[in-house]
Amino acid sequence: MQTELSNRLGIEHAVFGFTPFPAVAAAISRAGGFGVLGAVRYTAPDDLKRDLDWIEAHVDGMPYGLDVVMPARKVEGVTEADVEAMIPEGHRQFVVDTLAKYGVPELAEGEVSGWRITGWMEQVARNQLDVAFDYPIRLLANALGSPPADVVTRAHEHDVLVAALAGSARHAVKHAEAGLDIVVAQGYEAGGHTGEIASMVLTPDVVDAVDPLPVLAAGGIGSGQQVAAALALGAQGVWLGSVWLTVTEAELPSPKLIEKLLAADSGATVRSRALTGKPARQLRTEWTDAWDDPAGPGTLPMPLQGLLVADAVSRIQKYEVDPLLGTPVGQIVGRMNSERSVQAVFDDLTRGFEQAVDRINRIAGRSGQ
Amino acid sequence: MQTELSNRLGIEHAVFGFTPFPAVAAAISRAGGFGVLGAVRYTAPDDLKRDLDWIEAHVDGMPYGLDVVMPARKVEGVTEADVEAMIPEGHRQFVVDTLAKYGVPELAEGEVSGWRITGWMEQVARNQLDVAFDYPIRLLANALGSPPADVVTRAHEHDVLVAALAGSARHAVKHAEAGLDIVVAQGYEAGGHTGEIASMVLTPDVVDAVDPLPVLAAGGIGSGQQVAAALALGAQGVWLGSVWLTVTEAELPSPKLIEKLLAADSGATVRSRALTGKPARQLRTEWTDAWDDPAGPGTLPMPLQGLLVADAVSRIQKYEVDPLLGTPVGQIVGRMNSERSVQAVFDDLTRGFEQAVDRINRIAGRSGQ
Numbered sequence: 001m002q003t004e005l006s007n008r009l010g011i012e013h014a015v016f017g018f019t020p021f022p023a024v025a026a027a028i029s030r031a032g033g034f035g036v037l038g039a040v041r042y043t044a045p046d047d048l049k050r051d052l053d054w055i056e057a058h059v060d061g062m063p064y065g066l067d068v069v070m071p072a073r074k075v076e077g078v079t080e081a082d083v084e085a086m087i088p089e090g091h092r093q094f095v096v097d098t099l100a101k102y103g104v105p106e107l108a109e110g111e112v113s114g115w116r117i118t119g120w121m122e123q124v125a126r127n128q129l130d131v132a133f134d135y136p137i138r139l140l141a142n143a144l145g146s147p148p149a150d151v152v153t154r155a156h157e158h159d160v161l162v163a164a165l166a167g168s169a170r171h172a173v174k175h176a177e178a179g180l181d182i183v184v185a186q187g188y189e190a191g192g193h194t195g196e197i198a199s200m201v202l203t204p205d206v207v208d209a210v211d212p213l214p215v216l217a218a219g220g221i222g223s224g225q226q227v228a229a230a231l232a233l234g235a236q237g238v239w240l241g242s243v244w245l246t247v248t249e250a251e252l253p254s255p256k257l258i259e260k261l262l263a264a265d266s267g268a269t270v271r272s273r274a275l276t277g278k279p280a281r282q283l284r285t286e287w288t289d290a291w292d293d294p295a296g297p298g299t300l301p302m303p304l305q306g307l308l309v310a311d312a313v314s315r316i317q318k319y320e321v322d323p324l325l326g327t328p329v330g331q332i333v334g335r336m337n338s339e340r341s342v343q344a345v346f347d348d349l350t351r352g353f354e355q356a357v358d359r360i361n362r363i364a365g366r367s368g369q
Numbered sequence: 370m371q372t373e374l375s376n377r378l379g380i381e382h383a384v385f386g387f388t389p390f391p392a393v394a395a396a397i398s399r400a401g402g403f404g405v406l407g408a409v410r411y412t413a414p415d416d417l418k419r420d421l422d423w424i425e426a427h428v429d430g431m432p433y434g435l436d437v438v439m440p441a442r443k444v445e446g447v448t449e450a451d452v453e454a455m456i457p458e459g460h461r462q463f464v465v466d467t468l469a470k471y472g473v474p475e476l477a478e479g480e481v482s483g484w485r486i487t488g489w490m491e492q493v494a495r496n497q498l499d500v501a502f503d504y505p506i507r508l509l510a511n512a513l514g515s516p517p518a519d520v521v522t523r524a525h526e527h528d529v530l531v532a533a534l535a536g537s538a539r540h541a542v543k544h545a546e547a548g549l550d551i552v553v554a555q556g557y558e559a560g561g562h563t564g565e566i567a568s569m570v571l572t573p574d575v576v577d578a579v580d581p582l583p584v585l586a587a588g589g590i591g592s593g594q595q596v597a598a599a600l601a602l603g604a605q606g607v608w609l610g611s612v613w614l615t616v617t618e619a620e621l622p623s624p625k626l627i628e629k630l631l632a633a634d635s636g637a638t639v640r641s642r643a644l645t646g647k648p649a650r651q652l653r654t655e656w657t658d659a660w661d662d663p664a665g666p667g668t669l670p671m672p673l674q675g676l677l678v679a680d681a682v683s684r685i686q687k688y689e690v691d692p693l694l695g696t697p698v699g700q701i702v703g704r705m706n707s708e709r710s711v712q713a714v715f716d717d718l719t720r721g722f723e724q725a726v727d728r729i730n731r732i733a734g735r736s737g738q
Contacts (some may be wrong), residue, residue, distance in 0.1 A: 001733070002732060014732070168635075168636055169635070169703075170636075187569065188557065188558075188567055189567040195636075197558070197635050197636060197700055198558040198567035198569065198589055198700060199567060199569045200556065200567065200568045200588065200590065200595060200599075201558050201589045201635045201700040201701060201703065202635070204592065204594055204595065204704075219567075219569065220570045223573065225573055225601055225603060226569060226573065226602065228598075229598035229599070229602050230569075230598070231729055231732050232597040232598045232601055232726075233594050233595065233725075234594060234728075265538070266537075266566050266570045266574055267539075267564075267566060294663065331566055331567060332570060334538075334574060335570075335573075353733070356601040357601075357730065357733045357735065359600070359603075360597060360600055360601050360726055361726065361730070361735075363370060363371060363372055364370070364723065364726045366730075
């Protein structure tokens with residue numbers, strides 16, 4: 001599974017793995033892929049420094065990258081408190097009532113919510129970058145549009161490739177115009193924030209729109225057959241996120257959540273604004289149903305919704321309140337049916353890819369080859 | 370593009386084309402694919418007989434099939450008038466008001482709506498089959514679940530393969546249990562009735578669920594690269610519908626609608642209940658927006674919605690009322706950018722397929738082959 005892009009990065013397989021867990025990122029790079037650490041949860045720069053140190057010590061010299069959530073437009077002088085003040089009381093009460101209905105306990109006194117994500121605030125993301133550029137990262141990906149121009153310049157000065165996610169050809173063209181090096185075409189079936197165009201259509205749309213920039217296909221990919229399909233569509237690699245949630249190296253805090261992921265079929269997700277205020281694919285739960293119910297107050301725009309539900313999501317996860325317990329994940333969750341090591345995932349991917357290539361050659365009448 | 374299934378049917382390319390137009394169906398089969406005539410609009414058996422005669426005379430002896438819309442469960446003694454009587458007055462008034470708002474003229478006195486589709490009524494579909502089994506059709510496809518058991522038996526007695534559409538692995542298993550021969554996995558991105566699981570995930574789901582039954586991939590396929598992707602995912606062929614709407618052999622009555630289809634990008638569709646009462650992908654218009662608007666009365670269940678809007682849709686199409694003018698079509702509409710002949714579509718499909726196979730072999734390190 002080698003493309004121009006994988007050769008440029010010096011990796012064996014054109015498989016990029018996005019993960020919030022340093023151990024998973026390092027294992028992906030060691031297995032011949034390209035691990036990308038999600039930074040959005042690192043509020044304190046020292047925590048990010050600690051985990052990048054860990055990766056450096058465990059990646060066996062293989063390349064890796066960082067994923068941040070950085071808005072292209074700067075919002076001057078807005079603090080978290082300002083945003084909190086914009087949340088209507090009725091919405092706060094809906095959270096209180098819904099949690100009470102399911103008997104969800106409070107966090108302990110002084111306990112900080114792990115879901116109080118502030119990495120989307122520009123200054124927090126910039127602090128992350130100040131740390132990251134001290135490490136030999138090879139890729140900086142942004143989940144929220146093109147990064148600001150000075151960040152792109154700074155990355156290029158550090159010989160770091162810049163990528164961004166796009167849900168349409170139009171968004172992808174904006175990334176190309178902003179001087180980015182790679183576009184991640186994020187299909188409808190992907191976990192997390194997605195648009196409505198499915199990978200089968202989106203991948204070639206984006207490939208054609210930004211040619212000759214390399215495109216990574218994201219959304220619906222968890223087997224070698226799906227890798228082959230994405231590469232047949234013109235991608236120079238694949239970007240996998242969901243599949244790493246249930247690897248043995250992952251550190252999901254809730255065993256019950258892992259069970260839910262392993263049991264879920266491909267129809268078990270929903271694209272909902274419940275988590276962040278923008279449509280994001282996640283396990284469908286009674287929590288997402290409550291937010292998507294026309295009888296409820298509905299969701300608030302980003303970033304208000306994320307702040308509104310941060311403590312609630314932490315409480316649901318900590319106390320493993322089954323009917324409400326969810327996580328961002330793509331439709332590929334239907335193929336995540338056993339806990340495997342990262343290396344075993346790669347073994348399955350490469351085996352499935354070779355089988356798909358054999359199959360397609362037979363169909364093309366090149367079976368002797 | 371040859372698979373076990375295409376060899377069994379004696380066709381050159383494992384490309385199945387669904388179309389309401391006899392000229393397109395015949396051209397698909399002549400080009401080496403397998404044309405499937407959509408029968409739902411044939412209320413009068415003689416009309417179907419006339420068009421099957423035409424196909425017989427123009428298909429050069431190549432095989433073809435028929436697509437019907439037949440419910441598995443029989444609803445005894447329900448007439449169209451009974452169904453009409455179930456439509457609330459408020460919904461009728463909403464149709465009147467919306468059409469008036471856009472100044473849509475009435476049909477002429479005595480003019481019959483082309484969209485008054487009754488092919489979904491079991492007796493109408495059975496009358497169609499009485500006609501069709503007098504012709505050497507090789508495939509009978511059903512768009513609405515498994516056909517009734519006696520129809521499957523009758524088809525098999527005529528050496529006709531039976532296929533049905535499925536939007537999930539669960540539905541596909543029901544088809545296998547009903548003794549069907551082929552499952553069409555209809556992804557989220559497809560035109561017409563679809564579920565929520567995208568082709569990248571649905572195709573292998575269904576392939577695994579009904580193995581060893583052959584699966585056709587539908588949804589998001591209009592290029593040879595997409596054919597290669599679908600076959601890499603395990604399909605034994607592809608099922609294309611949208612792409613034939615703008616071929617030169619098609620007989621869409623509205624030039625403005627053809628212009629709209631050629632101009633639309635892949636984000637121009639919506640999955641809406643506006644046309645039939647079940648979610649069906651179609652061009653997004655101010656008509657679909659009106660039905661999907663929470664401030665409106667909302668849609669009625671199938672088959673009420675279809676009867677409610679039949680005349681309206683005919684009037685919108687006849688008078689080409691631009692903001693309301695739409696049609697069922699998939700996200701692949703973004704690649705339908707010029708009027709081509711059916712043969713030109715096949716030339717593009719085979720060329721793109723070969724390019725994709727070359728590409729995937731290079732990536733797999735089999736470039737010398």
